[in-house]
Amino acid sequence: MLSAFISPNPNPRILPWNLKSAAVMSSSSSFASVRCASSLSQPPLRYAVLGAGFAGFSVAWHLLQHSSKELPMCIDIYDEVGIGGGASGVAGGLLHPYSPKVKLLWRGAECWSESLKLLSIAEATMASKELKSETPDFAENCDSFIANRRGILRPAISLKHLNVLTDNAQNSLPCCKIESIDRDAAQNLVPSLCVPLNSAFYMPEAINVHPRRYLKALYLACQDLANELSTSGLNMKELHLHKMSVNNLLELAGEYTAVIVCLGARAGFLPELYGKLPLRTCRGVVAHLQLPDDISEVYPDHAPSILSDAWLSIQGPRNLQLGSTWEWNSRNYSSHVPSEEASKALQELLPKAAAIYPAIKNWAFTGASAGLRAMPPLTPDGSLPLLGCLDDFLGGNHTCKYWLFGGLGSRGLLYHGWLGKLLAQAVLSCNEDLLPSELTSWRNKKER
Template identity: 25%
Template sequence: MMAAVICLGGRAAAAAAASSRSACAFASSGPRRLQRRRSGAFAPRPLYSSSVSKSNEEEDGGGGEGGGAERLRDNYSSLLSDGSSVAVVGGGLAGLSAAHHLLRKAAERDMGLKVTVFDREDGPGVGGASSVAGGLLHPFSPRGTLLHNGSRALASSNVLLERSLLHRPDAVLRNRLYRVALTEKNAVQLRTTAEKYPQWAKWLDPQDVEGRTGARNTLGGLELGGGCRVIHVPTYLRGLWEDCVDTADMSERDSEARWVHVPHSNEGEGEGAADGIAWRERLAEYDAAILSAGSGLFRDCVLPPAPPEEGMEEGDDSWTGLPVDLVRGQSVELSVRPDDGDDDGDDGDGDGGGDPTPSEAVLCGKYVAPLPDRDAILIGATHEFQSEPLSPQLVADDLRARTSDLAPGPWSDGEVRAVTEGYRVQSRRGPRGRLPIAGRAPVEVRESVHENSWLFTGLSSRGLIYHGVYGDALTDLMMGMCDEGGEEGENPTPEGFPDLYWWMRGGSK
């Protein structure tokens, strides 16, 4: 058998280049001002000055009192009301979730609301990390533990998905996916998952795993269903935006959903500018702004740099002030022989057929996922902190080494026909793992971008599972549908999200 080869000539090369450009489109323009570690990796950023110290956090058990809460509550401006207008910067998973929730809640409350999405592309599902995501929707960590708010998050994402499917019924590729174990420890963990969460997880022995997925040399794994799905994210985003437009059009009040294409910044146009226009100037006409552009918030300098901390040189403006890291992810599209088996999204109780190139989604650290094009699969993703990207050959070599047992047929007989690339904003680990950054923006952002600005970023590889529920929570805040906060100094938070502002107290690592 011959190994999979890099074959990017002719139309394939053009497709790969277009895919790579598309994936990085929103992140690649503007000045690069990322502080680097000595190794060349992107360095951690300190919080804005509104964060509390670690000692304060330990003393109050991570509660709301301290500088962060006080600064957050400064100028807590008017909530949205009938006739309000909202700008959403970034039309990926976070931005469209927020836009959809706002329009739906406005309609339910008989309010008129105008939502404008600003994006580097001329339509949804084209650029940014969201457009090249693997599309695996499930609520579990690699160890099989249920993520924080995992059950609620899965339900919320499926609500949005059902709205998208009204317009794009082909957005769901599978109604199941598989997480496999390669170590005894992980096999024990996943068996426990199947016992604790039978509504989503079913344990399979190694023979069943191979028969259904083609993955070899496993110690068994989970079949995940009950709302766990494989989604073609670009198609899903297009359907979700179309539902935003329909929701606005059907409103009896003066509502609107509008997409504005913002051309790329050019060198010399200045920080915080897009198409030569500063974001503060562009957003001035709106009553509120949601900053949800992922890596574009940092690489395009939409957010202001945080004030220097001790040990930083004066004038060093490369710090973003949030507990995040920018991580490059590259994936490969591998050509395969189309599976003759069942791919109609049923419950997967059949024997899977044992085809050499089955098109099921499998994950174990990395992932293998089907694509709408039945003669290709997506394998990803690298996790790159260094400033220069890996070459296509190194990407293929790295992913082959890590997934050859998950997709033995495609790696043996297929060709790498495209390499996609995107930047993820990865939040640091907090007390409940990696959670999105969502809520009212710190005062530094409000003073430089918009006085009523909100953040929704840091979804990283959990964008599909968290974009719905945290978009719902954020828009509850904006609409005034939240707890008022008990003790003096606490932030208003949506019901069920007392730790929404974890990122104002400092991320760990």
């Protein structure tokens, strides 16, 4: 098997290829030039996954895991920026199954369990690569931690939130409990923390994930699984990541068994879906802060990250991320943050953070990143992602099936594992009934 990562190309519509029967795509050609080197005797199942974020890699992993060993398969992942180039790559990475506004999130136990499974797979893959690597700088190239299991702490800042969080604590999951603690206990975890109502809520099992490192490791895990299945099975499994854009879905017609749209907010920019998805866009800016060398009082090694009106995602004793702003109805999905936008974000975020963690005033701003979230509509079960078949939106008769996995909003890290598994099973079996009706009902409402 030959897996290829397509490097940046001056012409995004021309795709270099290095398979045995290599073909070069011209600006006037179709995606027919993107072919897999699978068994010549039996055409492979071919799947296109649009988007290299939480949703895309979860779907890719589960397509491989749940596919038949007897059938050849090729998965092409397309993303114009690359791994974690969208909102997934700049997420805060605070993984827990609760909401500050409602009780336990919809299907929180299933989502939590599957997210932990994927996280463990990613960590095991990266650990294996580090052990086997003969390259001295491999660890540096792969950066540092994928997940810090330091927990998350949320001080109560209003009576309304105190009541909701108290209810959450009383009904918390056994696998991710919430402990109600007083000011002294909270300040033992984070010295100088402000606890205005003498009550805070600590989730010791909650996890601080580094999104880009996690996504890179999950991509490597998908590659390894494809290799493993090719070795042990009867036919080849292939996975290819293409750093290129897909401008419309019908470009892919006739080339794939199914196309799964996992583009987040960018799904609404596709001409076939423009104005048809019940999503709102929201641009969020995240500030990166570092403690100067002349400050000796660092953030404690094992102290939790903090959730409040602004969150603090702890990257180490001298590094943290602060987020996030909410710019509704933005169409800017660039991760680049101009200086004016960064300054405005800091003016908004720093007072919120300082109200809970006054020591933030000692930290220096080192940069910012941004992403465009796809926020789903509110339902009786909360703000739920959108899943389902898109064929009715496209019209006509297509041999290829089109599917959507979108609207993860600010909870993509929690929802991506379980929902990616369900969607992959639905795609493989061509059976949408495998998906929870709560996640497909958006389409019926749109039709009415």
